[in-house]
Every structure is written in structure tokens, then in C-alpha cells.
Amino acid sequence: MLNIKNLNVKLDDEDKQILKGVDLEIKGGEVHAIMGPNGSGKSTLSYVLSGKDGYEVTEGTATLEGIDLLEMEPEERAAAGLFLAFQYPVEIPGVGNMTFLRTAVNSQLKARGEEEMSAAEFLKVVRAKAKALKIDADMLKRPVNMGFSGGEKKRNEILQMAMLEPKMCILDETDSGLDVDAMKLVAEGVNALRSEGRGFLVITHYQRLLDHIKPDVVHIMADGRIVKSGGPELALEVENNGYADILAEVA
Amino acid sequence: MTALAEKTDPTEAMITAHSVTFSGWSKSAREDALMRLRKMGLPDRRDEYWKYTRPDSLTQATAPTAAIFQNDEPPLFGEMDRLKIVFVDGVFDAAASDDLALEGITIERLATAQSDLHWARDVYGVLESHGQSPVARPLAALNTALATDGVLIHVSRTPSKPINLIYTHNSDTSDAILHHCIKLDPGTEVTLLENGPAAARFNKVIEVEVGNTASFNHIRAQGRDHERRAATHIFGRLGTESEFKSFTLTVNGVMTRNEVVLELTGDDAKAHVAGACVGDGEFHHDDTVFITHDAVNCESRQVFKKVLRNGAVGVFQGKILVKADAQKTDGYQISQSLLLDEDSQFLAKPELEIYADDVICSHGSTSGAIDEDALFYLRARGISKGDATDLLTLSFLAEAVEEIEAETLKEEILERLTGWLARRRS
Ligand SMILES: Nc1ncnc2c1ncn2[C@@H]1O[C@H](COP(=O)(O)OP(=O)(O)OP(=O)(O)O)[C@@H](O)[C@H]1O
Ligand SMILES: [Mg+2]
Numbered sequence: 001m002l003n004i005k006n007l008n009v010k011l012d013d014e015d016k017q018i019l020k021g022v023d024l025e026i027k028g029g030e031v032h033a034i035m036g037p038n039g040s041g042k043s044t045l046s047y048v049l050s051g052k053d054g055y056e057v058t059e060g061t062a063t064l065e066g067i068d069l070l071e072m073e074p075e076e077r078a079a080a081g082l083f084l085a086f087q088y089p090v091e092i093p094g095v096g097n098m099t100f101l102r103t104a105v106n107s108q109l110k111a112r113g114e115e116e117m118s119a120a121e122f123l124k125v126v127r128a129k130a131k132a133l134k135i136d137a138d139m140l141k142r143p144v145n146m147g148f149s150g151g152e153k154k155r156n157e158i159l160q161m162a163m164l165e166p167k168m169c170i171l172d173e174t175d176s177g178l179d180v181d182a183m184k185l186v187a188e189g190v191n192a193l194r195s196e197g198r199g200f201l202v203i204t205h206y207q208r209l210l211d212h213i214k215p216d217v218v219h220i221m222a223d224g225r226i227v228k229s230g231g232p233e234l235a236l237e238v239e240n241n242g243y244a245d246i247l248a249e250v251a
Numbered sequence: 252m253t254a255l256a257e258k259t260d261p262t263e264a265m266i267t268a269h270s271v272t273f274s275g276w277s278k279s280a281r282e283d284a285l286m287r288l289r290k291m292g293l294p295d296r297r298d299e300y301w302k303y304t305r306p307d308s309l310t311q312a313t314a315p316t317a318a319i320f321q322n323d324e325p326p327l328f329g330e331m332d333r334l335k336i337v338f339v340d341g342v343f344d345a346a347a348s349d350d351l352a353l354e355g356i357t358i359e360r361l362a363t364a365q366s367d368l369h370w371a372r373d374v375y376g377v378l379e380s381h382g383q384s385p386v387a388r389p390l391a392a393l394n395t396a397l398a399t400d401g402v403l404i405h406v407s408r409t410p411s412k413p414i415n416l417i418y419t420h421n422s423d424t425s426d427a428i429l430h431h432c433i434k435l436d437p438g439t440e441v442t443l444l445e446n447g448p449a450a451a452r453f454n455k456v457i458e459v460e461v462g463n464t465a466s467f468n469h470i471r472a473q474g475r476d477h478e479r480r481a482a483t484h485i486f487g488r489l490g491t492e493s494e495f496k497s498f499t500l501t502v503n504g505v506m507t508r509n510e511v512v513l514e515l516t517g518d519d520a521k522a523h524v525a526g527a528c529v530g531d532g533e534f535h536h537d538d539t540v541f542i543t544h545d546a547v548n549c550e551s552r553q554v555f556k557k558v559l560r561n562g563a564v565g566v567f568q569g570k571i572l573v574k575a576d577a578q579k580t581d582g583y584q585i586s587q588s589l590l591l592d593e594d595s596q597f598l599a600k601p602e603l604e605i606y607a608d609d610v611i612c613s614h615g616s617t618s619g620a621i622d623e624d625a626l627f628y629l630r631a632r633g634i635s636k637g638d639a640t641d642l643l644t645l646s647f648l649a650e651a652v653e654e655i656e657a658e659t660l661k662e663e664i665l666e667r668l669t670g671w672l673a674r675r676r677s
Contacts, residue, residue: 050631051627051630051631052627052631053623053627073630073636074627074630074631075630075631075633075634075635075636075639077631078630078631078632078633079633084631086628086631089628090622090624090625090627090628092622092625092628092629092643092646093646094643094645094646094647094649094650095629095642095643095646099642100629100632100642103634103638103642104629104632104633104634105633107632107633107634107635107638108632108633111633143646144628160632164632164633
């Protein structure tokens, strides 16, 4: 599904290399987790995959189901099935959350040549999914993420994911800022979407989320590379001992 | 020598080009205005109040030509039950207008209102001349002196429907001067709708006397013609617990100067002035607002948003003057521009002048491009760059459009803005 080979990325306007040869393969139905120290390049990887400006790929490839992601516009990547739950969801004054969601869903349907959702149908679906995430009607009416608490913003990301039903979901620290109950809600939202044809890449600092969303593989990223991969026990090791041992071992 | 000097003087040239015969009840007001105009002279480039807007094309004796624009959109307010009054290039069109009769109000034309003791004597040129201090507004004095027509509306009871002034532009050299007076008796309400480009060049003054607890609601749209020019003034005087609300939509237009001059003279009055303008290329739009608080516990709001691209220019000069006795004043002023490229500019001069000590006044002015983070967020959800840009542009304009109370009118205005954006995509 998602194939990343020797991905090297530098900043556009600075001579600063951030990703230094990332290799990663995620198959349909799999959940991979990436952990790693602050500043190691985890968010950068997610931004480069989703097409944010400001980065230059100097080497390597990234494909989704064989299609070259790096050549596409961000909206084309989204329509192709890539989804990023942002580490810092953006507040957009003046754009209603509902309008935003509906425009997004219909833009993707249209781009894929499918029929757009009617207003009534959309409303029905969004209400049901919002309810499951305990997002109330008022939050749907407000401008996108405006005045949302940290946890509400993260839940709103998951709602978008649930509405868009992407093939490949990247979650960048969706657990940070969540209370215990909200974390469960988010995990349930993710687990409900787990299926054969869908892959997940979960970026997190904490083992806790991985108790709820069981990963198949855990990767450790440091200084722009994946330095170690293993099973769920790797996350426990990080939780207990930090990164020092792992980094020393691979150095 | 004198004759020669007069001939080359732009003020005299303008007066000569627009001479009208003074008679009847408005004669003395017109004479007075003419005298004032001669004394102050038309504005020129050195005039501080015209620092950001070149007055030349508004002050030259004849109007620069303006091609007529074929507007393919259905007319604004077309679905509403309203009383239509049509002017074509500044000339009243009786056939296209409704009967000037509506229960609760009297409507007369300035050109034909004859009675010697006309109520409008207390308004015509009175609010305008009062509004000449502390800043001179020569184009308004010119208007009072030389207006060819207009409507005089006296509201003694709240009418059942809005009054819609429709200004059609049919000649590429027309130079129209219209002057309207509106008087709202205490406790009455009226909605005035205005739409259309009016003429190649349009000089318009509205004077509004809002009686105690009365409410004046004004929505205007200045047409879609690219080459038309307009210099407009609204002078308003607000009584106790009265309300004044005005919203202006400007789409295109090579030159627009909209001045609003309000005085809150009765306690607990409210004045809201808002505008949304969108310009592309040859577009210069100037909102100049002067609000004087001269009573206790009054509220005023100014909300202006401008979307500019391809070298379009937006200007905002807004002032809140709070006199010493105007305690508990609540004044708010915001002017913002969204620059869609680096060629466009926004020039703003927000001013507060406060002599009372117990007031809340805030003002802000910003100028910026589309928020890149927001744009990426929308695109990452599958919304195309064009759609995302339009969505953000409309959301930028929303705060001004939100000032319109009536939901249907708000939607109509939003539709026009959406249409403008859509046309720029195809
Ligand atoms: N646009 C940018 N300008 C300057 N530096 C940048 C930019 N984007 C990323 N960086 C730098 O690249 C490095 C990796 O950042 P990134 O956000 O990918 O880290 P991260 O692994 O997500 O960290 P965290 O765990 O704190 O979220 C950091 O040193 C960061 O400062
Ligand atoms: Mg990060």
C-alpha cells in the first residue's frame, strides 16, 4: 500500500537535511507506529507525504498503491486516499465545520468520478459519526476548529477521517492533549476503520495509545532515519527506558 | 484676467458644466452650498483627505467615459416585494418605476417637489453642511448645489416593504448628480435598498434624519461596471435610541469614494456601517467614514473588508470622534484587506479622537495574504486549491456580510461575491 524508499528531504529555503533516507512499507490492514525523539523528523515525513510546501525531496520515492505521491498536488493525494490527522489542526475563522466537511467529502468524490453526497444524506452520516466521537452539534456549526479545546480538535480530525474513509491514514500525535476518555474515543474511532484495505501510520510519543490501537510494527525514528523496527514490545521498551539505550545500540 | 482664471479653475468649470436653475424651497440651500463650494474649492491631490485617492477623475468638469457593462446576473433584490424607483443615468424613469405611493410614507422627487414649506427644507443641505466640519467635503456641497433630482422620503409610519432605488447605466458619458433626503419620524423603521452603477460618473448624497427610536436600514450594491466612477456621501443624524445600519457591496468599478458621516446626537443610539468590496485590476475603492459621538451610551461599529487582486487598490479612512460629554461610548472599527497578489495594495488610516473618559473604543487594520496553513489544511482534505482559496476569501469577507441582519439579503450578497470569485476562475 504505502511504499517509501530512501526518502531524503531538505528544507526548501535552508540547507538543512531533515529526512536522511527513510524506508517504510505499510501493507493494507496493517498498523505501524512511529516513535522517536522530538525533532527527529516524524511530522516532516507526514507533511512531505501529504504535499506541504517548503520541503524538497532530494532523493527517494513514495508511492500509494503504486502511484507516485510526490508528483501530486495535496488535494490529489487526498483523493487518492491519503489522510493526515494533523499534529496541530488549523483554526479557520469564517469557514463552518459542516461546510468544510461537506466540501471535502464531495471534492474527493468528484475527483474520483463518483457521485456527490446529497445534503440530507451527508447530514445523516455526519451526525452519526460525530455522535460516536462525542462531537456535539454546536461544534459542527462552529468555524473549523475555532475555539475547540486541544482534545476537541483531535476528535475533529478523527471525524474528518471517518467521513473521508481514506485508504492510508497517518495520525500525527493524535493522542497528545487527550484525556483518558477522549483517547478511548479516538482509539475506537480508529479501530472502527481498521480493515483489510486500509493502512495506518500512527506517530506517537506514548505507549498508552498503542494499548488501544494495537500496532503490527513499531519503528523508532531518530535524526531523519528509521533506526530500529520491531513488534509492540519496542514501544514498551521506549516507555520504560527512553531512547538512550536504543540510540546507543544502533550508533 | 479674472475671466481667464475662472475659466481654468476646476471648481468653476464643474459648476458651469452642471448649471441648474435654483428655485422653490431648496433655492436657499443650493445657493448656500454653491457659496460654500466656491469657498473650499474642489479637492485636489495636495488635499490631506485625498491623500490615498486621486480626485482628478471625480472633479474634472465632464465625466471620463465608461463603457456600459452587460450584466448577465438577475437583478439584485429581484425576488423581494419592494417599491422600485428607477433612475437611468440619473434621470427618473417613470415607466420603469412603481407608483411613488406607499402607506405610511410620502415619496416625492426632488425635481418636482414644489411646496414652499417643504419638510425637506430642514434636511436638504442641512446635514450635509453640518458634516463639512471638521473636514471639508466639497463634492457633497457640489451635490447639494447642483443635484438634478433625487427622492425625498418622509416616513411617518413604518411601511410594509423596502424602497429600492435602482440606478441603471445606459450612456457611456453620463454624469449624474442625485440627492436624496430621508426623514424617519420617531418610532418608525424603513429599509432602503440601492443597486446599480448609475452612470459613467455618479455623485450622490443621501441625508438621513433618524428620529428618536427610529431605525434606518440600508443595503446597497454599486453594480458590476468596470469603468464607472462614483463619489457618494451619506450624512446621518441619529436621535435617542435610534438605529442606523448601512452595508455596501462593491464589485468592480475603476473609482469609488464612499463617504459616510454620522452624528449620534441622542443617547443610546446605534450606528453600524459595513462594506465588502472585491476588485481586480483597474479598481480603486475608498471608504471614508467619520462617526461623531455626541451623546451618552451610544454604540458605533465600522466593519470593512476588501479583497484585492491584480493591482487593485483599497483605501480606508475611518474616524471615531468621541466628544467630551459622550460617556459610555462603545466604538469599534475594523478594516482589513486580503491581498491575493503582491501587486495589490491597501492603504488605511484608522483614527480615534476621544475627549470623554469613560469609553470603550477599539480599532484595528490589517492587510494580509491567504493563510498558507489554512490553505494546506483544506487541500490536504481534498479541496482543490481554487476552491480552498475561494472558501478562505469568502470567510474573510464574512465578518462584513454578517453585519446584514436580514438572512435573505445576506445570502443574496454572498451569492454575488461567490459569483465574482467564480468568474475569476473560469
Ligand atoms: N519549516 C521548517 N523550518 C525550519 N525547521 C524545520 C521546518 N520543518 C521542520 N524543521 C526542523 O526539522 C526537524 C524535524 O521536525 P519535525 O517537526 O519533523 O519533528 P518531529 O519528529 O515531528 O518532532 P516532535 O516529536 O516534536 O513533533 C526539527 O529540527 C525542526 O525544527
Ligand atoms: Mg511532530
